Amino acid sequence: MAEVQEIPATPTMVMCGDAFAFPQCTELTVGPGLRYIKNTVNCTKPGVLRATNKSVWIDRNSKRYVPVVEERVIGIVAGRIGEDCRVDVGAAHYAMLNGVAFEGATQRNKPDLKIGSLVFAKVIAANKDVEPELSCVNKNGKSNGLQVLEGGHLISCSLGLCRKLRQPTTPLTAPLIAHFKLFELVVGMNGRVWIHSDSVKHTLCISMYLGRCEYLPEEELMPLLKDIVKRVESSA
Amino acid sequence: AVVSTQSTGKQGKSSVLVGVWGPVDIRLNREDPEKAVVEATVRSATGHGTPLDKMYEEAVRRVCEEVILTTDHPRTSFQVIVQIEDNAGSVLSVIMNALCLALMDAAVPMKGMFGAVACVQTEDGTLQWDPTTDEEAGGQCSYLFVYSGQDMIYSHCTGQFSVDQYMLVLQKGRQVAVDLWAFFREAFEKLLKKDVKFQMLLNPKSKLR
Numbered sequence: 001m002a003e004v005q006e007i008p009a010t011p012t013m014v015m016c017g018d019a020f021a022f023p024q025c026t027e028l029t030v031g032p033g034l035r036y037i038k039n040t041v042n043c044t045k046p047g048v049l050r051a052t053n054k055s056v057w058i059d060r061n062s063k064r065y066v067p068v069v070e071e072r073v074i075g076i077v078a079g080r081i082g083e084d085c086r087v088d089v090g091a092a093h094y095a096m097l098n099g100v101a102f103e104g105a106t107q108r109n110k111p112d113l114k115i116g117s118l119v120f121a122k123v124i125a126a127n128k129d130v131e132p133e134l135s136c137v138n139k140n141g142k143s144n145g146l147q148v149l150e151g152g153h154l155i156s157c158s159l160g161l162c163r164k165l166r167q168p169t170t171p172l173t174a175p176l177i178a179h180f181k182l183f184e185l186v187v188g189m190n191g192r193v194w195i196h197s198d199s200v201k202h203t204l205c206i207s208m209y210l211g212r213c214e215y216l217p218e219e220e221l222m223p224l225l226k227d228i229v230k231r232v233e234s235s236a
Numbered sequence: 237a238v239v240s241t242q243s244t245g246k247q248g249k250s251s252v253l254v255g256v257w258g259p260v261d262i263r264l265n266r267e268d269p270e271k272a273v274v275e276a277t278v279r280s281a282t283g284h285g286t287p288l289d290k291m292y293e294e295a296v297r298r299v300c301e302e303v304i305l306t307t308d309h310p311r312t313s314f315q316v317i318v319q320i321e322d323n324a325g326s327v328l329s330v331i332m333n334a335l336c337l338a339l340m341d342a343a344v345p346m347k348g349m350f351g352a353v354a355c356v357q358t359e360d361g362t363l364q365w366d367p368t369t370d371e372e373a374g375g376q377c378s379y380l381f382v383y384s385g386q387d388m389i390y391s392h393c394t395g396q397f398s399v400d401q402y403m404l405v406l407q408k409g410r411q412v413a414v415d416l417w418a419f420f421r422e423a424f425e426k427l428l429k430k431d432v433k434f435q436m437l438l439n440p441k442s443k444l445r
Contacts, residue, residue, distance in 0.1 A: 011437040013428060015421055016340065017348025017385055033345075035305075044305055044345040046424050048437050061431065062343035064258065066309075092259040092312035129269075129310055164433065217432045 004040055007056055011048045018043045033058025061160030065090045065190035067123050067132040074188030077117045085113050087134060090190045095132040097121055102136045103143035111148050118149040120186050152196035155207045159191050161214045171218045175225040205232050249324040252331050254338040258314030271306035278318040292328060296335060299382055302389050305345040325368035329354035332382050350384035351416040353409040379405050383413040
């Protein structure tokens with residue numbers, strides 16, 4: 001058997017099958033990409049192993065979404081079964097969204113969800129054996145931004161980009177905020193971003209920018225945006 | 237298919253393209269309530285499908301079912317499509333190695349990495365690793381082993397050989413597999429470092445750590 005090391009304190013690259021000893025007498029949350037077997041933590045995905053005092057996980061970019069509870073996702077309504085809607089969230093199965101799970105909605109007064117409409121919802125149940133469930137409302141009946149998204153433009157991107165965009169201090173959106181006066185971005189954790197701005201050209205610029213900004217260093221982001229804006233303006 | 241991953245395996249001149257999709261939805265009559273089903277398709281470069289392609293499909297399916305954590309995604313499927321672009325010998329080992337890289341790239345949950353080693357033994361007993369088509373035809377027996385961790389998870393051997401010869405090749409092949417995994421690690425690190433975020437995380441002097 002290979003030697004089993006301690007979980008490294010600094011981020012390290014790991015491959016599938018690498019095993020680390022679970023520290024004694026600690027409560028540690030074993031996160032995505034890892035599994036806990038016989039007092040060792042085994043890596044199931046290649047990536048960067050990161051650890052804090054309370055949790056250890058594998059940081060990895062990928063494209064395929066697997067639903068997790070409490071994550072906010074953008075879904076496309078694919079059909080209705082009675083009161084529920086079947087929503088495509090990009091996972092293996094369709095998710096179920098109750099037609100009344102919106103703020104202030106009752107049986108008689110609920111949003112009209114047509115096939116193809118976009119919904120920004122929260123995953124409330126994500127058991128691997130059952131279809132995931134969504135809701136646009138929390139326990140207190142408040143929506144907190146979860147709603148049907150009208151108009152705008154939806155783009156697909158990788159899960160890593162969505163996580164970066166959702167961080168409050170991300171440098172990726174700084175050029176957008178500096179350049180465009182009026183725009184709205186809704187980022188779902190399932191690799192989808194909804195863009196809404198005051199003109200088609202601006203939406204186009206933003207979507208092209210988001211498609212290319214993921215791997216660039218901070219200093220190249222503003223020149224990228226300026227280049228895209230110039231090309232879109234000149235091609236009009 | 238929403239997500240595709242392709243990896244090209246080139247050993248000598250054999251070249252293969254592997255695409256992996258998953259976890260994806262599956263037809264009701266084919267789903268397994270306890271685990272994910274692996275569906276493999278192998279197409280050769282030219283001509284219609286042959287029984288050999290079917291054998292490759294079965295090999296790919298068995299290795300995937302052994303290595304992928306299928307119980308994490310019940311009632312779904314993982315689809316693997318292999319296109320053989322050029323067959324210049326030891327094609328199945330090229331397919332297996334490309335498959336491992338494709339599964340890693342697609343972030344499919346796996347128990348560990350796996351690697352394939354192919355070898356041909358000539359009449360005078362010498363071993364030729366990664367044989368070309370001519371070497372495969374001229375050899376007395378051929379071995380293909382797929383290793384994962386400490387175990388050998390798949391083998392395909394043809395011809396006449398003794399138990400001692402088999403055990404010798406099995407042992408030597410494991411060392412070749414270990415070198416292969418070192419190469420996979422290097423290749424993956426290059427891929428990771430294309431992303432600025434991971435560059436900063438892995439850089440010992442960076443502030444993010």
